[in-house]
Amino acid sequence: MQPDPAEAIAEQVFTALADPSRRAILADLATGGPTTATDLADRLPITRQAIAKHLTLLTDAGLLTPTPAERRRIRYHLNPAPIQLAQQFLAALAHDWDTRLTALKTHLTD
Amino acid sequence: MQPDPAEAIAEQVFTALADPSRRAILADLATGGPTTATDLADRLPITRQAIAKHLTLLTDAGLLTPTPAERRRIRYHLNPAPIQLAQQFLAALAHDWDTRLTALKTHLTD
DNA sequence: GCTTGACGCAACCGTTCAGTTGCAATACAT
DNA sequence: ATGTATTGCAACTGAACGGTTGCGTCAAGC
Incomplete structure (x- = not known):
């Protein structure tokens, strides 16, 4: 197997999507727009640090991009x-899967 | 939010898709058609029991369906x-995400 | 009846992961 | 200068996960 980039990205994306907290973060981002870690901590039942970890993971997976904002805040979009x-x-x-099914079907009706 | 069934399924499907061995199994199933645990064990670099665990997980996630075949074999499709x-x-x-973007855009050009 | 092939169950090991607590650093306001 | 708000880093804990080994079980062929 050569280092398939698409596979690697799929790996990261699916692992990112596997966690409920991470899906909640993504849903919040999608509906509410860019936010910071502490704002998310107010809305979710976990600590800011836990959220920060999820944010770095999501950023590494390419799903999020951090942008510096006013004061010391960092907004993720x-x-x-x-x-x-x-x-x-x-x-x-x-x-x-579909092509396999149709192939089987045509083979049977052959 | 009450126990959303779609969310629960998404949870299981994404966790199922997060593992490389599981993706390999699904790819094999998709291209090669229904197979058994021992057959998969010949093609993958892990034990039959490990594969069996993955198969039950995939079945619980609703991605696979087991069907009894000849002898004691069980074919998964x-x-x-x-x-x-x-x-x-x-x-x-x-x-x-897209609607949020376009809403922002129209708001800016307002 | 005995062997062979396929499956299931259970215990175990090492690693990863989500989450917490605690503390240091930095920017802005008063 | 002091206080407040926000982020980053490190260590720790408990649970879940992927994988292996070992054993028991059940169907079919000789």
């Missing part, structure tokens, strides 16, 4: 590109 | 429904 890549991954899976 | 649900989840995320 969503990055749609990796999400689309994950969608393509799922589409490829479904596609392979 | 893919189930496309949860995959489509996961795709919808990602689409919803991207959609919310």
